Amino acid sequence: xxxxxxxxxxxxxxxxxxxxxxxxxxxxxxxxxxxxxxxxxxxxxxxxxxxxxxxxxxxxxxxxxxxxxxxxxxxxxxxxxxxxxxxxxxxxxxxxxxxxxxxxxxxxxxxxxxxxxxxxxxxxxxxxxxxxxxxxxxxxxxxxxxxxxxxxxxxxxxxxxxxxxxxxxxxxxxxxxxxxxxxxxxxxxxxxxxxxxxxxxxxxxxxxxxxxxxxxxxxxxxxxxxxxxxxxxxxxxxxxxxxxxxxxxxxxxxxxxxxxxxxxxxxxxxxxxxxxxxxxxxxxxxxxxxxxxxxxxxxxxxxxxxxxxxxxxxxxxxxxxxxxxxxxxxxxxxxxxxxxxxxxxxxxxxxxxxxxxxxxxxxxxxxxxxxxxxxxxxxxxxxxxxxxxxxxxxxx
Amino acid sequence: xxxxxxxxxxxxxxxxxxxxxxxxxxxxxxxxxxxxxxxxxxxxxxxxxxxxxxxxxxxxxxxxxxxxxxxxxxxxxxxxxxxxxxxxxxxxxxxxxxxxxxxxxxxxxxxxxxxxxxxxxxxxxxxxxxxxxxxxxxxxxxxxxxxxxxxxxxxxxxxxxxxxxxxxxxxxxxxxxxxxxxxxxxxxxxxxxxxxxxxxxxxxxxxxxxxxxxxxxxxxxxxxxxxxxxxxxxxxxxxxxxxxxxxxxxxxxxxxxxxxxxxxxxxxxxxxxxxxxxxxxxxxxxxxxxxxxxxxxxxxxxxxxxxxxxxxxxxxxxxxxxxxxxxxxxxxxxxxxxxxxxxxxxxxxxxxxxxxxxxxxxxxxxxxxxxxxxxxxxxxxxxxxxxxxxxxxxxx
Numbered sequence: 001x002x003x004x005x006x007x008x009x010x011x012x013x014x015x016x017x018x019x020x021x022x023x024x025x026x027x028x029x030x031x032x033x034x035x036x037x038x039x040x041x042x043x044x045x046x047x048x049x050x051x052x053x054x055x056x057x058x059x060x061x062x063x064x065x066x067x068x069x070x071x072x073x074x075x076x077x078x079x080x081x082x083x084x085x086x087x088x089x090x091x092x093x094x095x096x097x098x099x100x101x102x103x104x105x106x107x108x109x110x111x112x113x114x115x116x117x118x119x120x121x122x123x124x125x126x127x128x129x130x131x132x133x134x135x136x137x138x139x140x141x142x143x144x145x146x147x148x149x150x151x152x153x154x155x156x157x158x159x160x161x162x163x164x165x166x167x168x169x170x171x172x173x174x175x176x177x178x179x180x181x182x183x184x185x186x187x188x189x190x191x192x193x194x195x196x197x198x199x200x201x202x203x204x205x206x207x208x209x210x211x212x213x214x215x216x217x218x219x220x221x222x223x224x225x226x227x228x229x230x231x232x233x234x235x236x237x238x239x240x241x242x243x244x245x246x247x248x249x250x251x252x253x254x255x256x257x258x259x260x261x262x263x264x265x266x267x268x269x270x271x272x273x274x275x276x277x278x279x280x281x282x283x284x285x286x287x288x289x290x291x292x293x294x295x296x297x298x299x300x301x302x303x304x305x306x307x308x309x310x311x312x313x314x315x316x317x318x319x320x321x322x323x324x325x326x327x328x329x330x331x332x333x334x335x336x337x338x339x340x341x342x343x344x345x346x347x348x349x350x351x352x353x354x355x356x357x358x359x360x361x362x363x364x365x366x367x368x369x370x371x372x373x374x375x376x377x378x379x380x381x382x383x384x385x386x387x388x389x390x391x392x393x394x395x396x
Numbered sequence: 397x398x399x400x401x402x403x404x405x406x407x408x409x410x411x412x413x414x415x416x417x418x419x420x421x422x423x424x425x426x427x428x429x430x431x432x433x434x435x436x437x438x439x440x441x442x443x444x445x446x447x448x449x450x451x452x453x454x455x456x457x458x459x460x461x462x463x464x465x466x467x468x469x470x471x472x473x474x475x476x477x478x479x480x481x482x483x484x485x486x487x488x489x490x491x492x493x494x495x496x497x498x499x500x501x502x503x504x505x506x507x508x509x510x511x512x513x514x515x516x517x518x519x520x521x522x523x524x525x526x527x528x529x530x531x532x533x534x535x536x537x538x539x540x541x542x543x544x545x546x547x548x549x550x551x552x553x554x555x556x557x558x559x560x561x562x563x564x565x566x567x568x569x570x571x572x573x574x575x576x577x578x579x580x581x582x583x584x585x586x587x588x589x590x591x592x593x594x595x596x597x598x599x600x601x602x603x604x605x606x607x608x609x610x611x612x613x614x615x616x617x618x619x620x621x622x623x624x625x626x627x628x629x630x631x632x633x634x635x636x637x638x639x640x641x642x643x644x645x646x647x648x649x650x651x652x653x654x655x656x657x658x659x660x661x662x663x664x665x666x667x668x669x670x671x672x673x674x675x676x677x678x679x680x681x682x683x684x685x686x687x688x689x690x691x692x693x694x695x696x697x698x699x700x701x702x703x704x705x706x707x708x709x710x711x712x713x714x715x716x717x718x719x720x721x722x723x724x725x726x727x728x729x730x731x732x733x734x735x736x737x738x739x740x741x742x743x744x745x746x747x748x749x750x751x752x753x754x755x756x757x758x759x760x761x762x763x764x765x766x767x768x769x770x771x772x773x774x775x776x777x778x779x780x781x782x783x784x785x786x787x788x789x790x791x792x
Contacts, residue, residue, distance in 0.1 A: 150677060150679075153679075154678055154679075278678055279675030279676065279678065279683075279687060279690070279697070280675065280676070280677060280678075281546060281676060281677060282550060282674055282675065282676075282699045282700055283546075283549075283550075287675075288699065291675060291697055291699045292699075294675070294690065294697045295696065295697045295698070295699070295703065300691065301675070301687055301690045301691045301697065302691070303678045303684065303687040303688070303691070304678055307691065
């Protein structure tokens, strides 16, 4: 809707794009994190109009309360410049690299029931890689800050092997399992994403300053919060939902009974991602949380990389098989049902496919990912549609 | 039926009892292990008549084949004497200590579908304790012959604590986890039962000669096979079903991927006993079988004695509470349903209660055990019936 306002040509389009960037950046600093009411407003009136309404405080009560503290603070241009100085950028729902696919899981949560599960407004990103591409096949690996030698070793083995095979390792850059997961990916020249609970210019924890810099060199350091934002307690819980949402599955290697990893697992389950846990000695407090999650059916026991791939890979693709090697003839029942519901022209959105097939969102999502990998389906401006295997043409 | 033949008085009754013992002993050596067809014949014509038919080979074809090799071999009197010399005895379905309750699980299997799951014909028993009593609250503990220090330690902790709290530890006297389980029970003065795949006079393995002697002193060493029978390969699989049947649950502490423990777990699941497994390091081959069973849903992960009690104890009785301390007011839904289906006079058999309540055999069995413990129900000649809590009278 807002796109209709004053866009007379290419020059105007570039100007509009910049304006929209500034509006997103401004709003990101006003709300500092996810804000379902603001996302809803942007969806309905567009980001520039939403920014204007916030500035002028011409808002419904719920949004006025959420924005009044910082609505007069417009550091948008400076924040974007700061990110550019760090070799970073602001990624918004306008950008092709916005991981819309991943965030779909959060978008499907009921805002009333899951107020914390809102979609992120924007993502502040350090690093050159494309965020959407890097999260195409990703495993979240989380766990105890006080990991043991056993947990570190298992993390290193699993993350090293997966990263060497093209998986991205997503974690939170904390001490212990998180740090080990990032390092194992870096060690094999693989991709890794650190999701922070503070601005991406702030090394948190400070001792991981160099580790974060290395991650930004070959992978990505991302955050919902604009540069300079300090880590706050509730940011960590919000961060955990992003770690889960950006990944195919969440793996907990070690966790005490009161571990934050359980929060990430809770998110994984809410948005339909498999939650996996590594067992260990029953004498080890660092494995007690894993054992409890396995016992309570919150996580599936995995004994190594093969188990992880079997649970996390869409349709249980073998580790070595690349996307290209996946023949359409191997379509399973679920994929066949989703494929049958896809139009050859136009498109269907996942929620429509759920309604038509009677499948769960997670099933439809996995089936679409598989159909995409096998070149049987693509997503365009009107949703998902079938492709012809022989033709490379797209209706767009 | 056979009981009607010549029993003119007490003298005759004693003679008849001895005759029946000899018939059981004779048949045990003829078939060497479970024989569903023979059990069915005994059920229908009585043990003495069945023994006569076997001796004379006046049998249907299926039974002729199963008995012809040793039908002329009658060492019944000598076998019973041998057992007496070892401080043992022959326990048959005629005896009050016959663990009918436990064997019910096997009796409920369909002979056609589970030919190996037959009820035992008899049990040759060394030790003074009452078999039925000793298996009232029992945990089977099985696992790798090549156990690790970790597995031994966990076995010792769990079995020691349970045995000290009145649980009987049932195992197979093998090297590794089995031996450790027996020793842990003996060490705290607790009860333990070794179920052998050979005659109870044969120490198997030979290095466990002294261990078996100690078990017989305070617990029981039992076998389906008459004295002198060597251990054969198929005896071990048959033995495993007895280990499972005589217990409330089967716990696997360590097991390789091709462990015999998995066979015992398979039996546990077939007859409705919980199967439990202890996790360990994913690097340990001795835990790989446990992890697989947990992952495949064949066993529930347990991290210690509390988890074992929660899964294995009927109605999750707390560890310290004795049967007497269990108030009827704590009857759960399932027990209440079974109780409601019980008559005050006469009786109902478990399969009738299953049909009436719609509950699974395992649920009915657990509920009856709980009702029995709380003095709410008893089993008489016509099946299970309600008792009055204030009266000790029984309709028998």
